[in-house]
Amino acid sequence: MTTYLFYIPRYPRRYVFCYIIPMSRSSPLELGLSVKKEAPPCTLVIFGITGNLARIKLVPALYALYVKGFLPETRIVGFARRPWDDATLKRTMEEALKGQTLYREDRAASFLTTMTYHQATFDDPEGYRTLASRLLPGGEVIFYLATPPQNYPEIIEGLGEAGLSSFEGKPVRLVIEKPFGRDLESAGELNRLIRRWFGEEQIFRIDHYLGKETVQNLLSFRFGNGIFEPVLNNRYVDHIQITVAEKIGVEGRANYYEQAGALRDMVQNHLLQILALTMMEPPLRFEAEAIRDEKVKVLRALAPPQPREVVRAQYTAGVLDGAFVPGYREEPGVDPSSTTETFVALRTEVRTWRWTGVPVYLRTGKRLARKVSEVSIHFRRVPHTFFWEAPLEPGENVLVVRIQPDEGMSLRVNVKRPGYRMDLRPAWLEFDYERSFAEDLPEAYERLLLDALIGDAVLYTRADEVEASWSFVDEVRRGWEEAGVPIHEYAPGSAGPREARYLLSREGRRWRIL
Numbered sequence: 001m002t003t004y005l006f007y008i009p010r011y012p013r014r015y016v017f018c019y020i021i022p023m024s025r026s027s028p029l030e031l032g033l034s035v036k037k038e039a040p041p042c043t044l045v046i047f048g049i050t051g052n053l054a055r056i057k058l059v060p061a062l063y064a065l066y067v068k069g070f071l072p073e074t075r076i077v078g079f080a081r082r083p084w085d086d087a088t089l090k091r092t093m094e095e096a097l098k099g100q101t102l103y104r105e106d107r108a109a110s111f112l113t114t115m116t117y118h119q120a121t122f123d124d125p126e127g128y129r130t131l132a133s134r135l136l137p138g139g140e141v142i143f144y145l146a147t148p149p150q151n152y153p154e155i156i157e158g159l160g161e162a163g164l165s166s167f168e169g170k171p172v173r174l175v176i177e178k179p180f181g182r183d184l185e186s187a188g189e190l191n192r193l194i195r196r197w198f199g200e201e202q203i204f205r206i207d208h209y210l211g212k213e214t215v216q217n218l219l220s221f222r223f224g225n226g227i228f229e230p231v232l233n234n235r236y237v238d239h240i241q242i243t244v245a246e247k248i249g250v251e252g253r254a255n256y257y258e259q260a261g262a263l264r265d266m267v268q269n270h271l272l273q274i275l276a277l278t279m280m281e282p283p284l285r286f287e288a289e290a291i292r293d294e295k296v297k298v299l300r301a302l303a304p305p306q307p308r309e310v311v312r313a314q315y316t317a318g319v320l321d322g323a324f325v326p327g328y329r330e331e332p333g334v335d336p337s338s339t340t341e342t343f344v345a346l347r348t349e350v351r352t353w354r355w356t357g358v359p360v361y362l363r364t365g366k367r368l369a370r371k372v373s374e375v376s377i378h379f380r381r382v383p384h385t386f387f388w389e390a391p392l393e394p395g396e397n398v399l400v401v402r403i404q405p406d407e408g409m410s411l412r413v414n415v416k417r418p419g420y421r422m423d424l425r426p427a428w429l430e431f432d433y434e435r436s437f438a439e440d441l442p443e444a445y446e447r448l449l450l451d452a453l454i455g456d457a458v459l460y461t462r463a464d465e466v467e468a469s470w471s472f473v474d475e476v477r478r479g480w481e482e483a484g485v486p487i488h489e490y491a492p493g494s495a496g497p498r499e500a501r502y503l504l505s506r507e508g509r510r511w512r513i514l
């Protein structure tokens, strides 16, 4: 694909726009198929088909793949315990598809012919024996565990004991949803149980952030351009910020969230994966093992923060977008004296030759001012300035990777302000997906499911990565428990508690505005 650049100075004022315009526009189908081998026929068994995740994410993503022509000959078997039949399953899923932009009655009807329902409980060996007769002969088999995590062990045992770790002599694949454990010990236990029946190459641990186009772009921009990599190190980078902020609250998931909190729910997986992709060394090849080898080195090099470098907080009741919202402790199912954090900010460092000395600040929380996920790399200022006429010192250069929304990248540079003085002002070089590409960004689950179907594990996490992340998270928790790190409060619609501001301001830095 040929690309060219042009820019429109002074539109809007103070901004320099720099669009990347694809000269030839391929259809999503051509683009995808040119880089992927076609998936073989397969049976996809979704454990927990009647659940929320299957309805709101998995089935719509499979439907999108189907409409775009990516779904191979697939039989989808839904496994759950409620007394549904095929017709109930199809009716329910049809309702779930009606909100999709790609929905069309005829296409949906044709897609739904691929689905059947298998009623059994996860602890019933008979359920697994009868499942075997539903698998498409001669095809691949994928088991997707979209169930509460407490069910994983019995499903893994059930499959193993029924001889379903392989089918017709070929290893099956097992896709496992998050959370993968709740600490290092439980994650290790789960990995050991899995290894009794399955090889690591059969396991696809989901972190849906890796399915986001813009998270994958972290690799493309770093290793597909010559100009950034030489400056991404402790000689040129002052610090890095990673933010995943949400506007929503706990949304009826109190049962799970009370046991998790923001550190386990978001930092252990999404934020640490983003950090690893931002800071890893170039892999030997673009393939799963090589990339995971580099990610795990970063995760193992993470320095646990001191207790004073961690801020935890809960949202209070208040007004958000003109409507009253309850505080976390008043949410249905939450213990009124709960100390589970809905916000966490911390400072860490990756202790490697490249990155030692560069603080990395992470923050995530619910009920914040805006939904935004981004990485910002803040470069050191110029060592000496001779712009003596300028009222302001040249500001720092910042490279922002916008994961969502407004997906794209921005680079803050200092430019001369028009006039007779040598006056510097910041301006932004912008790239944004919407203006630059005709293609829509696929949903994360579309890409992840497609990769599971073709057996590509690049965007899935390996056992040692998950364990390294838990090891860091456990250290953070141990630190805050031993030191009695308090739980602060923040108002809905804010940027979090003021203590999070101090985390940076006492080092002369500031968070990017939410």
Ligand SMILES: NC(=O)C1=CN([C@@H]2O[C@H](COP(=O)(O)OP(=O)(O)OC[C@H]3O[C@@H](n4cnc5c(N)ncnc54)[C@H](OP(=O)(O)O)[C@@H]3O)[C@@H](O)[C@H]2O)C=CC1
Binding pocket: 047, 048, 049, 050, 051, 052, 053, 054, 079, 080, 081, 082, 120, 121, 122, 123, 145, 146, 147, 148, 149, 151, 177, 178, 179
């Ligand atoms: N929901 C979401 O947005 C997200 C969910 N996840 C993860 O996905 C997984 C599933 O979440 P979610 O869909 O919300 O969960 P739900 O509680 O909505 O669904 C649970 C499913 O498991 C089935 N099930 C539970 N126990 C048994 C049993 N003993 N025998 C047979 N079937 C059983 C239920 O069947 P039945 O209805 O018949 O009882 C239902 O289909 C979790 O690990 C969650 O952390 C991850 C990211 C986002």
Ligand SMILES: O=C1O[C@H](COP(=O)(O)O)[C@@H](O)[C@H](O)[C@H]1O
Binding pocket: 246, 265, 266, 373
């Ligand atoms: O895994 C999770 O992610 C969502 C946020 O995902 P996003 O794609 O909307 O950014 C979060 O709301 C949820 O608590 C967590 O379990």
